[in-house]
Every structure is written in C-alpha cells, then in structure tokens.
Amino acid sequence: MYDFICIEREYGSGGHSIAEKLAKRLNFDLNDHSVVVETCKRMGLSYDMVSQMDEQNPIKPIFKSKEMDGHLSLEDQIYNTEVEVIQEAAKKGKGIFVGRSAGEILKDKNCLKVFICADKGFRYDRTLNVENIDPDKAESVMQKFDKRREKFFTTHSGAKWGSSDYFDLILNSGHLGIDTCVDILENLAKK
Numbered sequence: 001m002y003d004f005i006c007i008e009r010e011y012g013s014g015g016h017s018i019a020e021k022l023a024k025r026l027n028f029d030l031n032d033h034s035v036v037v038e039t040c041k042r043m044g045l046s047y048d049m050v051s052q053m054d055e056q057n058p059i060k061p062i063f064k065s066k067e068m069d070g071h072l073s074l075e076d077q078i079y080n081t082e083v084e085v086i087q088e089a090a091k092k093g094k095g096i097f098v099g100r101s102a103g104e105i106l107k108d109k110n111c112l113k114v115f116i117c118a119d120k121g122f123r124y125d126r127t128l129n130v131e132n133i134d135p136d137k138a139e140s141v142m143q144k145f146d147k148r149r150e151k152f153f154t155t156h157s158g159a160k161w162g163s164s165d166y167f168d169l170i171l172n173s174g175h176l177g178i179d180t181c182v183d184i185l186e187n188l189a190k191k
Helices: 015-026 033-043 047-053 074-092 120-129 138-157 178-190
Strands: 004-009 029-031 095-098 111-117 169-172
Touching: 004 015, 004 138, 015 029, 015 095, 015 178, 029 033, 029 074, 033 047, 033 074, 047 074, 074 095, 111 178, 120 138, 169 178
Parallel strands: 004 095, 004 111, 029 095, 111 169
Antiparallel strands: none
C-alpha cells in the first residue's frame, strides 16, 4: 500500500476532484489548497499573494537557489515554506498531495506519482462548468496554468511534465472519467 499519492495535473483535467474523492475513500489527508493556506499563515502573507505566486517558476530550482543580496526571492521563500508544509504533512500520516512537485519532495517515501491529463474538449468543458471561467477566456486560462505548472514542475524535479519516465501512472480523465480514475488509484493504493 502506498503511503502517499502525488498528483500533477493539466488544468481542467479534474485532478483536484480526483484527489478529493480518493482522499475520502482511502481516509487520507488531502493536501492541496491547505498547503497554500498554511504557507500564508507561516509567512504572514495574504492568500491572494501566495496563490498568485504558487507554482510559479523561480529563477533557479529551490535546492540550488543562491541568495541575492542576502535574500531569497519571494517565490523561493514561498516554495521553501511549501516544502516544509508538505514534509510536515507527510510526517503526520498517509496523504494525497496535489501539485507543487510534491512527488519530488517526497521521492524518498512510499509514494505513487500520478499525472492526470485529458483531451482539450474535456478540459474546456470543465473549465467552463466546474471552474466557472468565461468562455472567451477559458482557452487562455488553460494554457496559462499548464505552462506555469509545467515550468514549475520541470524546474523543481528536473523531469519532463507528464512524462512516463517520471510518473508511475498517467491517467486520461477525459477518456476514463473522474470516477474510474478514482477507482484505479484506490485499487493501486490498497495493493
């Protein structure tokens, strides 16, 4: 049985919904927006500020960041704090982590690394109907978030986003459906 499931996802693929349903079924802690909330508390920053910089691409990977004039960039400080929050959450017990290159942070643990993707039409529909994004902006929002997530992931993991060389499992939620993805992950987690 896996102790941790780390999910990276394309925008609109339902990664958060899958994680949420899976956490309930397995009775695992869900670590997604809660990582941002805890980071805000620790840093004394607003949720809006941290969420705007969350999963942003810093100049250098966190493990290689050099101080500039004795200070890390705000993006690096946020990521360092998120790393601490994720590591502390992992110490508390079994959990599901969404985004933030958690699979890399927890790579020395019993962790299933999953990538959730979907075809553009499925993601577009979810962007409109679940995320409530204006139809005129939906495609650009999808591209913006995917580009941001890809750069962030690549920077912190050194791996290609969505690559089978890194991820243990890649699921297409558009073809399989959200509930089937949850079923598959639940079965794997219990083995």
